[in-house]
Amino acid sequence: MSISDLKRSIVLVVDDHPDTLQLLTDALDRAGVTVLVATSGRQALEQVGHLLPDLILLDAVMPGMDGFETCRALKAGVAAGVPVIFMTGLEDTEHIVRGLEAGGIDYLTKPIAPDELLARMRVHLARAREAQGARTALDVSGRTMLATDAQGRIQWATPQAQQILAALGGAPDTAADDTPAATELPPAVSAWLARPAAASGANDSIVVAANGMRIRFRLLSRVSEEEILLVIQQAAPIEVERGGIEKLQKHFGLTAREAEVLYWLSRGKANRDIAEILGISTRTAYKHLEHVYSKIGVESRAGAAAAAMHILDQ
Numbered sequence: 332m333s334i335s336d337l338k339r340s341i342v343l344v345v346d347d348h349p350d351t352l353q354l355l356t357d358a359l360d361r362a363g364v365t366v367l368v369a370t371s372g373r374q375a376l377e378q379v380g381h382l383l384p385d386l387i388l389l390d391a392v393m394p395g396m397d398g399f400e401t402c403r404a405l406k407a408g409v410a411a412g413v414p415v416i417f418m419t420g421l422e423d424t425e426h427i428v429r430g431l432e433a434g435g436i437d438y439l440t441k442p443i444a445p446d447e448l449l450a451r452m453r454v455h456l457a458r459a460r461e462a463q464g465a466r467t468a469l470d471v472s473g474r475t476m477l478a479t480d481a482q483g484r485i486q487w488a489t490p491q492a493q494q495i496l497a498a499l500g501g502a503p504d505t506a507a508d509d510t511p512a513a514t515e516l517p518p519a520v521s522a523w524l525a526r527p528a529a530a531s532g533a534n535d536s537i538v539v540a541a542n543g544m545r546i547r548f549r550l551l552s553r554v555s556e557e558e559i560l561l562v563i564q565q566a567a568p569i570e571v572e573r574g575g576i577e578k579l580q581k582h583f584g585l586t587a588r589e590a591e592v593l594y595w596l597s598r599g600k601a602n603r604d605i606a607e608i609l610g611i612s613t614r615t616a617y618k619h620l621e622h623v624y625s626k627i628g629v630e631s632r633a634g635a636a637a638a639a640m641h642i643l644d645q
Contacts, residue, residue: 338363343384345375347393358445372396379410391419391426399433406434414455480557483521520548582642583627592619597639
């Protein structure tokens with residue numbers, strides 16, 4: 332991102348010191364940035380309600396609602412995806428950790444050096460726009476994806492994912508399209524994510540049930556502790572799955588696991604998907620399928636699926 336790119340940006344400066352505000356607004360004005368100003372945390376929350384900035388510069392220490400509380404409130408609302416850079420005094424190094432824990436993405440020490448400020452802004456604005464572009468692409472593609480932190484707080488979700496979450500449990504907030512906007516994952520999913528990262532490899536999944544629905548949450552990637560990517564989808568009712576599996580097991584003389592593998596094969600699942608659903612390795616799923624082929628007298632996935640669907644449709 333070049334200096335010219337900064338001219339398209341809107342930056343909210345939150346600081347209760349007139350001298351700092353003057354320094355920052357002068358530097359940003361010279362760079363062609365549109366500057367919004369707030370002298371308190373409450374004013375900052377009001378500002379983002381009227382006009383959402385591209386980036387926020389936030390003083391850590393302010394009377395009343397300090398910067399850390401302000402950042403948490405911003406991240407819980409419409410500014411969840413807006414990068415926040417904390418500003419703190421040279422002697423207040425402990426504030427750096429608190430600021431990052433509150434949701435900040437970077438920090439600057441006072442007195443602020445304008446050149447350093449603009450350089451960091453360019454980096455974070457470019458990253459934020461790339462991330463927004465990726466999320467927009469996901470929204471358009473219809474993917475049911477979301478990002479959460481290690482505590483289960485939702486960072487962003489595609490509209491399709493948000494609809495499933497709303498149907499699963501609802502939420503107090505409302506999105507712009509009037510779809511209830513969930514802010515946290517179900518407790519069972521949060522507990523699942525809290526396991527050691529080594530025990531939660533890619534393609535791990537969990538199913539939760541509520542309001543007559545079963546929803547599968549599949550781990551796609553642990554980008555960092557603050558961004559864990561998940562894919563969610565509605566699963567079939569438990570009684571439907573169990574009844575079909577038992578019917579296949581009895582008719583073909585399969586083991587319980589073989590019947591499960593055949594059932595999910597008949598539902599169009601690939602070996603990798605079957606492995607995710609059953610919590611086994613892809614190689615183990617393939618071995619079970621080999622036994623199934625032998626027992627039911629077929630030589631291919633298509634033959635096995637056709638045989639299974641014939642029994643399930645009876």
